[in-house]
Amino acid sequence: DTAVSQTPKYLVTQMGNDKSIKCEQNLGHDTMYWYKQDSKKFLKIMFSYNNKELIINETVPNRFSPKSPDKAHLNLHINSLELGDSAVYFCASSPMHVPDTQYFGPGTRLTVL
Amino acid sequence: GQQLNQSPQSMFIQEGEDVSMNCTSSSIFNTWLWYKQDPGEGPVLLIALYKAGELTSNGRLTAQFGITRKDSFLNISASIPSDVGIYFCAGGNSGNTPLVFGKGTRLSVIA
Numbered sequence: 001d002t003a004v005s006q007t008p009k010y011l012v013t014q015m016g017n018d019k020s021i022k023c024e025q026n027l028g029h030d031t032m033y034w035y036k037q038d039s040k041k042f043l044k045i046m047f048s049y050n051n052k053e054l055i056i057n058e059t060v061p062n063r064f065s066p067k068s069p070d071k072a073h074l075n076l077h078i079n080s081l082e083l084g085d086s087a088v089y090f091c092a093s094s095p096m097h098v099p100d101t102q103y104f105g106p107g108t109r110l111t112v113l
Numbered sequence: 114g115q116q117l118n119q120s121p122q123s124m125f126i127q128e129g130e131d132v133s134m135n136c137t138s139s140s141i142f143n144t145w146l147w148y149k150q151d152p153g154e155g156p157v158l159l160i161a162l163y164k165a166g167e168l169t170s171n172g173r174l175t176a177q178f179g180i181t182r183k184d185s186f187l188n189i190s191a192s193i194p195s196d197v198g199i200y201f202c203a204g205g206n207s208g209n210t211p212l213v214f215g216k217g218t219r220l221s222v223i224a
Binding site: 004040041042043044045048056058090092094098099100101102103104105106107112 | 133143144146150153154155156157158161165199200203205206207208211212214216217
């Protein structure tokens with residue numbers, strides 16, 4: 001199926017640990033994003049990459065580091081996890097010709113204990 | 114930063130009723146989008162609007178891009194139980210700045 005996929009779906013971990021979330025899209029899109037959705041369902045952009053190049057970095061602690069090995073993949077690595085990092089993280093992608101038309105992955109629910 | 118005011122925050126309606134929700138902004142957008150999020154899932158794109166005044170339908174859904182480019186509405190006709198979910202509006206500026214999302218309208222349909 002053509003889609004944006006993320007792994008894992010659920011991630012439960014202890015404070016202080018380091019974890020990664022992976023995202024892949026097979027839509028042939030040029031731009032990929034990471035969003036954080038808090039408990040009130042507010043969606044906030046974290047990063048965007050265009051053809052492996054970082055173009056948006058929205059006031060995110062430097063414990064969060066995105067990595068794009070190629071334009072179909074955008075991974076999110078989080079160091080020294082804190083309680084406040086608990087949220088649902090969504091990956092999204094969009095094509096070059098209509099960059100606002102973003103397609104979202106199913107989300108990764110991160111719980112930090 | 115830019116903010117979107119989405120209303121209502123929540124709605125409880127009877128199956129078969131029509132629904133209307135809207136988004137307003139203090140600034141102009143070039144693109145308006147409407148998404149639906151089911152529990153435990155990611156937002157799914159319903160309708161994308163690219164031109165002021167544009168009226169677009171997708172099945173029972175109709176959305177309009179306001180003439181002033183500062184607002185958009187989404188109508189759902191003859192609601193059914195599977196319409197339950199959170200509907201988000203989003204405004205964009207052709208990829209030059211991040212999408213701005215509304216806080217969502219939570220729709221409940223009573224059978």
